[in-house]
Amino acid sequence: LSSTQYALSDESLTIPDVPESFELAIETEINPKANTALTGLYLSGGNFCTQCEAQGFRRITYMLDRPDVMARYTTTIVADKAPYPVLLANGNLRESGELGANRHWAKWEDPFPKPTYLFALVAGDLARIEDQFITQSGREVTLQIYVQSHNLDKCQHAMQSLKKAMRWDEQVYGREYDLDIYMIVAVDDFNMGAMENKGLNVFNSKYVLAKPETATDSDYDGIEGVIAHEYFHNWSGNRVTCRDWFQLSLKEGFTVFRDQEFSADMTSRGVKRIQDVNILRTHQFREDASPMAHPVRPESYLEIDNFYTVTVYNKGAEVVRMLHHLLGAEHFRKGTDCYFERHDGQAVTTDDFVKALEDANQVDFSQFRLWYSQAGTPELEISRAYNEAAKTYTLSVKQNCPSTPGQDQKKPFHIPLAMGLLDK
Incomplete structure (x- = not known):
């Protein structure tokens, strides 16, 4: 497009005159090394990684960066092989290869529509542990956890937690995993506890790494809970x-x-x-x-x-x-x-x-x-009365909710109450 056919500002790219159906190619140049906000695409310990929730994708390229705008993503990553031997993105790995001059590439395809905040990309020098999970329909899913090489001995609890969560979601909610591979990457520089990017979760190392010599019971419980939380998002959040x-x-x-x-x-x-x-x-x-x-x-x-x-x-x-x-x-x-x-x-x-x-x-x-x-927070006032002659028990409940900013008058909440009567 010529410069007269679009308007570019610090916040947006506007193309006012477009046909009803069209294909748009945008080439952008960004500087992840200077991105100290840790949102969008940034460097962590020499590795590239992303954090796009809630509005990080717009720091990578121009896009309708809202959760209701869903699309299928195909991501091709090209990088120098020595510093970035691992190239990961959402979905399933479709192709990879060598380019010469010590460069290589990988092409990932996610067949499920998703919003921009679930986009993920990781490139770096990482080691991994790998396992398999057989779904309730008999599909084999590859499970991988990527960490710095010196942390490989601290990943087993996270892997077992993931397998437990996958089985539990099948048994309790009937939800089966849908891709061929599920990946977790642990990085030290991460603003959030973890992020449920489709097929490629990025975690703060705190919620992946543990071994008996250095971790407490609370650490183990926290890892199990957060691993499960991000996995459960595959249906309640992603699909x-x-x-x-x-x-x-x-x-x-x-x-x-x-x-x-x-x-x-x-x-x-x-x-x-x-x-x-x-x-x-x-x-x-x-x-x-x-x-x-x-x-x-x-x-x-x-x-x-x-x-x-x-x-x-x-x-x-x-x-x-x-x-x-x-x-x-x-x-x-x-x-x-x-x-x-x-x-x-x-x-x-x-x-x-x-x-x-x-x-x-x-x-x-x-x-x-x-x-x-x-x-x-509603407050309940409860009074009780027992009529011995009629052998009836009456429970009277009044509720009140204090005013909050912008809400002086409250309507009564629907509050379930559990009660029981005990004999002598």
């Missing part, structure tokens, strides 16, 4: 993703609930529940009582990176837990099957999630939806 970032809890609240239940099944359900409630009481309740209080589905933001809160994640998980409690395990599974089948390959909302649970079980969660739109 079905968010329409916009206001719907972040659609993937994060649901997936936190899934990883909590996985950890409860792998360890002690009682201990795990105490740990999760402690996080609520010490962090989320405080956020709900502060000037930073916001609903599980926020209504506005100044900076998207500030959206990743204990309200969106942990309170969002408790909202899903209440739905699980109201429906029971069997009917909740029926609802999630409906959700995954109805919205596979789509970018949807928390309302779509609740609607799938409703439709699958012929129930009405209209009032329950307030949990997504109202901030604050």
Whole structure:
């Protein structure tokens, strides 16, 4: 295109006159070495890696960088072979080869539509451990964990955690892995705990590396939980993703609930529940009582990176837990099957999630939806009365939710209560 056919600014590329259908080729030049924000494509310990959630892809090239814009990606990486012997991207490896002059290339293809935030690329000098997993339908999946060579002896727990998570998701949710390979890369310079890029997860080393001589029980539990969380995103986040970032809890609240239940099944359900409630009481309740209080589905933001809160994640998980409690395990599974089948390959909302649970079980969660739109921690006042003559027990419950910024008046929440009566 000539310079008169497009407009280029620091923030965007605009081509005002385009046909209804067209193919656009864009060549961009970036400087990952100077990228100290650790978002987009950057260098970590001499290795190239990416972090594109929430808006990092726009730092790589011009694109409609929104979660509702989904596309199939084919990525060809060309690099010097000596410093970058490993070339990884999303999907399955289709081709690779030598170019001469000590250069080589690899072509990766991801057949599943995904938003820009799930794009991943890694190039560097990394060692790996490898294993296999046989899915419930009999497919063989290659599992690889890439680390610096001196950390190879610290990857076995992460690999076993991954295999447990894959089997658990098949047994509990009927979700089978869909690619031929699943890769995890551990890097020291990573802003987030881990990132669920399709088929190529990038982790902070803290959540991959462990051996008995240096790791605590808490380290082992943390690795197992985070490995599972990112794997579970393959369906609750990747195959079905968010329409916009206001719907972040659609993937994060649901997936936190899934990883909590996985950890409860792998360890002690009682201990795990105490740990999760402690996080609520010490962090989320405080956020709900502060000037930073916001609903599980926020209504506005100044900076998207500030959206990743204990309200969106942990309170969002408790909202899903209440739905699980109201429906029971069997009917909740029926609802999630409906959700995954109805919205596979789509970018949807928390309302779509609740609607799938409703439709699958012929129930009405209209009032329950307030949990997504109202901030604050409701308080219950409970009074009890036993009529010995009539042998009836009456439980009276009043609820009140303190005002939060922008929400002075609250509507009553739909709150499930569990109770029991004990004899002498």
